[in-house]
Amino acid sequence: MPGGLTFRPSANIAEMRESATIAVSQRARALKAAGREIIDLxxxxxxxxxxxxxREAAKAALDRGATRYTAVDGILPLREAIAGAANAAWQGTDRVTPAEVVxxxxSKQSLFNACMVLFGPGDEVLVPTPSWTSYYEMVGLARATAVEVHGDPARGFKVDPERLSRHATPRTRGVMLNSPSNPTGAVYSREELRAILDLAASRGWWVISDEIYVRITYDGTAAGALDVAERRxxxxxxxxxxxxxxxxxxxxGWTVSPLPVAKAMTALQSHTTSNATTVAQHAALAALTLGDPVERAVRAMVDEFRARRDAALPILRAAEGLTVLPPEGAFYFYVRAPGAGSVPDAGSVFATLLLEEEGVAVVPGLAFRTPDWIRISYAAERSQVLDACRRVVRATEAMVAR
Ligand SMILES: Cc1ncc(COP(=O)(O)O)c(C=O)c1O
Incomplete structure (x- = not known):
């Protein structure tokens, strides 16, 4: 064949951007491979x-033969456990059934499934911004339009009904929620969440509530949508x-949704990946049902995240020229980059400087559609997090002095 075939991205992915969170990790890995010492945050x-x-439960499941296909929407005991947890939150008379769990x-696939079955060409979806990078892409892959609704930095970038309404049009079909938030660590109060859910219900919008960080909070518990919604x-x-x-x-990951949505997502999944890995489903079942031994481990992890936050926050806050949002959940500091307001894409400029000069990998806020910011994860050993924060401060002070 003369010349070979040239790859041109299909219309499906023409608008898709590479995941910036993964791009940074790759660059950090490349520097590490070249012998540089990098703290990867x-x-x-x-x-x-x-x-x-x-892990032990997973090994036992393997030995019992958990090696074959399961139902596309997952093994029944796992869906029962998930429905049970949902019913502990949801007090309505329409109890959640395992058939409504996929x-x-x-949860990445769960979010993708939901976007694909709920939204399509011509639809608009409100995305409180900054948000996790993949929401924008998933809405785009469904050929719908992600509408950025920028929150107020003074309120941890949280949005409210008034801000959402300002961006609504007759084409609005849904809203993405994420509390606790990646990247800001903000947590919506029960009242704040309820107000948004009420608005969505009154406007006939779908709500996709991503609660992947709901167990990781530092000052009390975070409300989930089923805890406060009037209807589901x-x-x-x-x-x-x-x-x-x-x-x-x-x-x-999983979804809890009305039955017709669950059925549509199951059908979609049946043509793409089928069931999630069987042994992993058994491991997830153990996580949700073993109780005390697992719960102790979860508490210990959250305590450690809290200790890191409490130790690192004063270091970052001491730096002149740095604005840091105090996270109430998840495990990220969202930080306004020095130079923001005067340099375009200040977050990327600062992230590059941190990586190349200080050996600290962070994610530029551009990934979350707020280019003046950077995200610093503290899901790393405490001494490394503190060391990295001191380097961030040093880089900030050097930039401010320039
Ligand atoms: C907000 C948010 N939602 C979903 C996910 C995906 O999680 P999972 O590993 O369950 O696919 C992530 C992972 O980074 C996330 O930050």
Whole structure:
């Protein structure tokens, strides 16, 4: 064949951007491979091992033969456990049934499934901004339009009904929520969440509530959508085991949604990945049902995240020229880069400087559609986090002095 075939991205992915969070990790890895010492605070992944009782349960499941296909939407005991937890939050008379639960390959797939079945060409979806990078891309892959609704930095970038309404049009079909938030660590109060859910219900919008960080909070518990919603016929709640149980690599997430939505997502999944990995489903079942031994491990992890936050925050805050949002949940500091306001894409400029000169990998805020900011993860060993924060301060002071 003369010349070979030239690859041109299809219309499906023409607008898709590379995941900037992954790009930073790759660059950090390349520098490490070249012999540089890098503190990687780019990753959104707990730095703990999956608790031992979960690993043991997975081994036992393998030995019992958990090696075959399961139902596309997941094994029944896992869906029962998820429905049970949902019913502990949801007090409505329409109890959540296991048929309304779809287990997927990570909450990432759950979010993708939901976007694909709910939204399509011509639809607009409100995305409180900054938000996790993949929401924008997933809405785009569904050929819908992600509408950025920028929050107020003074309120941890949280949005409210008034801000959302300002961006609504007759084409608005849904809104993405994420509390606690990646990248800001902000947590919506019950009242704040309820107000947004009420607005969505009154406007006939779908709500996709990504609650992957709901167990990781520092000052009390975070409300989930089912805790406060008046109705759930427009609600898709997304969660998974990755963050709370340090199970990122197991790839188990799920949705709780009205039955027709669950059926559509199951059909979609049946043509793409089928069931999530069988043994991983058994591990997730152990995480949700073993009780005390696992819960102790979760508490210990959250305590450690809190200790890191409490130790690192004063270091960052002491730097002149740095604005830091105090996280109430998740495990990220969202920091306004020095130079913001005078340099375009100040977050990327600062992130590059931090990586190349200080050996600290962070994620530029551009990934979350707020280019003046950077995200610093503290899912790394405490001494490393503190060391990295001192380097961030040093780089900031050097920039301010210039
Ligand atoms: C807000 C948010 N939602 C979803 C995910 C995906 O998690 P999972 O590993 O369950 O696919 C992440 C992971 O970084 C995240 O930060």
């Amino acid at each position: 780019g990753a959104g992944e707990p730095d703990f091992e999956t608790p031992e009782p979960i 287990v997927s390959t990570g 016929d427009n609600l898709v709640v997304v969660n998974g085991v990755a963050k709370a149980y340090a199970m990122t690599g197991w790839r188990i």
